[in-house]
Amino acid sequence: MNSLASTHKKPTISDVAKLAKVGKTSVSRYLNGEFDALSERIKAQIELAINILDYRPNQMARSLKRGSSKLIAYLIPDITNPYSVEVMQGLEKACQDNGYTLLVCNTNRSLEKEHYYLQLLSSYSVEGLVFHPIRSHVNSLTAYPYPVVLVDRKIENFSADRVGLDNIQAATLATMHLIDNGFDAILFISEPIVGISSRLDRVNTFKSVVANHHNVSGDVIEITEQTDSEHDRALLATQIAQFYDAYPTKRKAIISINGSLTLEIALALKMLNLANSQEVGLLGFDDPKWAAVVGDGITSIKQPTYRMGYATFELLLKRINGYQGKPQDILFAGELIIRSSTQSLSSDR
The missing domain is CATH 1.10.260.40 (lambda repressor-like DNA-binding domains)
Incomplete structure (x- = not known):
């Protein structure tokens, strides 16, 4: 040899x-x-x-010699969240279609990690950043030497393109579905709302819709980030039981802020022996695959996550290529996937 x-x-x-x-x-x-x-x-x-x-x-060396690294960074708060993974799939396909490579950084919901990665990426030769921030307040991004497109959430005092769900449309669709199906006591359960624009939009829209229906009661509770612990689940079950007992003559339902929380709510309802829509209806934002098989199926607001990921790259590529136009929001409509967890009284057996 x-x-x-x-x-x-x-x-x-x-x-x-x-x-x-x-x-x-x-x-x-x-x-x-x-x-x-x-x-x-x-x-x-x-x-x-x-x-x-x-x-x-050495592709990096060759790219730098040409003045282009062809690297895109995607900074996400939770890589275990199906929403983030599905957005990433669309983003990665768009990168491949255009000769770019995707670099993924998971902050694991840590503000310290988020700050660390933002500092680290500023010294890398990435051409652009797709950023799903943990909170709406982030130290100024204007000093970073690459264009930024936001996913899902806005950032205070930072103007940038953003791709996300039309939360007003989606929350209206979800709330009206429950009201139209005879639910007249609705509990909206959310993880921390302050500093997260998408959650704030959903909760405020829910309150507004309920306010226009005087025979409907609407409550909101805000819980800590779920850790899948038995203690957290028991606490959640206690809060749901309090809501259930507060409206003995009304037909009750719960709206969940996201897919991860929907699963915890379903498990809590099972603990309380309330895991069917005749007792308590359940509707969740996001439509994870398991939502179709838990019980007789959980009604969901489905987001076109793959399309959102692809559109995010297209916005970013325009900026990389020098586009200087006004930042824009591209908001996708949510789709209501109706399953047995919110069946109407007329369809009860």
Whole structure:
């Protein structure tokens, strides 16, 4: 075996040129696809040398030499959240379609980690940032040397393109579905609202819709971020039981702020032996796959997450290419997926 191939040192373009018995310029042309400038014999020699050495060009170095890294960063608060993963799938496909690579950073809902990654990325050669912030207040992003597109949430005093759900439309759709199906005592359960614009929009819309229906009672409770612990679940069950007991003559339902919380509410209802719509209806924002199989199915507000991810990249690419127009919000309508958890009285068996 050739000594160059057996060494542990990573082969270089000089090694390829030496083995192929050609100049480095010829190898560079081959790697850049400039095949017309090379004879068939030279191309064959270079290809053979690359295969023998198992040579892999340093794509980052090549990109920087061209003045473009083709790197996009996606900063998310919780990589276990199906919403974030589904948005990422659309974003990654858009990156692939346009010759970009996606770099994902998970903050795990830690403001310290979020700050760390923002500082770290500013020293990297990323061309743009897709940012799903933990809170609406973030230290100024104007100093960062790349364009930013926000996902889901706004940031105070920072003007940028944003892609997300039309929360007013979606919350109206959810609340009216419950009212139209005969639920006249509705509890909206949310994780922390302050500093998260999307949650604030949903809760405020819920309150507004309920206020226009004088025979309907509407309560809101705000709980801490769920940790899946038995203690948290028991506390949640206690709060639901208090709501249930407060309206003995009304038909009761719960709206959940997101998919992760919907699962915890379903488990709490099971603890209370209230896990059917004749006792307490349940509707959740987001439509995780398990929502179709828990009980007889949980009604959900489905977000077009894949399309949202793809649209996010398209906005970012415009900025990367120099677009200086006014920042815009691209808001997608939610789709109501009706299942047995919110069946009307007329359909009860």
